[in-house]
Amino acid sequence: MRVIVATLFASIATSGALAAEKVVEFPVDGQRVIGTLNTPDGVENPPIVLLLHGFTGSRNELEIPAVKEGIFARAARMWAEKGFASLRIDFRGSGESEGDFADTTLDGQIADGLAALDYLAGLPEVDADKMSLVGWSMGGAVGSAVAARTRHDLDAVALWAPGTNMGSAMTFVVGPDTMKKGFAAGGEAVEATLPWGAKVSLKGPFFQSLYAVDPVADISKYEGPLLVAVGTKDDVVFPQPAAGQVLLDYHDGDEELIVWPMDHVFNAFTNAETVDKLIAATGDFIAKHAD
Secondary structure (H helix, E strand, O other), X not given: OEOOOOOHHHHXXXXXXXXXXXXXXXXXXXXXXXEEEEEEOOOOOOXXXXXXXXXXXXXXXXXXXXXXXXXHHHHHHHHHHOOOEEEEEOOOOOXXXXXXXXXXXXXXXXXXXXXXXXXHHOOOOOOOOOEEEEEEOHHHHHHHHHHHHOOOOEEEEEEEOOOOOHHHHHHHHHOHHHHHHHHHOOOOEEEEEOOOOOEEEEEHHXXXXXXXXXXXXXXXXXXXXXXXXXXXXXXXXXXXXXXXXHHHHOOOOOEEEEEEOOOOOOOOOOOOHHHHHHHHHHHHHHHHOOO
16 A cells, blocks of 8 residues: 655644754663654644664664765654654664674664653653654664554554564675574674675674564554555565565554655665655654544
């Protein structure tokens, strides 16, 4: 099913609101998770969106060369202009949060996401009864689990190019030989070379967690509104739209599927046009389902 971009987001919020940003932190298993809280000026107790970044990313996410702005930072700014607050976090071991990236696991990122929602629920400046979640790529897989496991009711969940079969997807990213080494590594770090040339080190528990977390099984336990956005040019999570559709097949509730001719980064290396369109469509979806 294709999503029809509506104008609801603008209609229920305060257009043109200015935003204030501040760095916040909260503990998870004795380590600090760092995030950026963005709140629109002049909006009392605004709804809030939690953003979960992808593999090797950080809270501002990939910078769009044409506008010199990270995709999540841009989303936070654009949503604030419409009256929505947001929190974008660095998972432990990424960005400014404490921890070593080599110790990253999907289970650990899920714990960070759940703790972030608990943190937001205690903030007096936002409406804890109007929380939503956006996850991109591996952050989408994590978001599926967070949505299923949180004790908080979410107004909406949006998953951008989400991983649905993490073991298979990561095999394409790091190669089968690295996957085999990773499973045998135990507590030792294994170096992996990513398709874009970057090198990362990861320990055995990361590789094991790829098979311990099943986003499709998790999303079946989330009954709230779900938006899945995928690109027909995505060569990281594929085939599309089948990889995105499977989440909707196992989800019971209001749902929409975006299928556009975009790559895994929403054509960000070309310009900001597709990114902006996706941010707007996601904002419309969240606003439509805001209680």
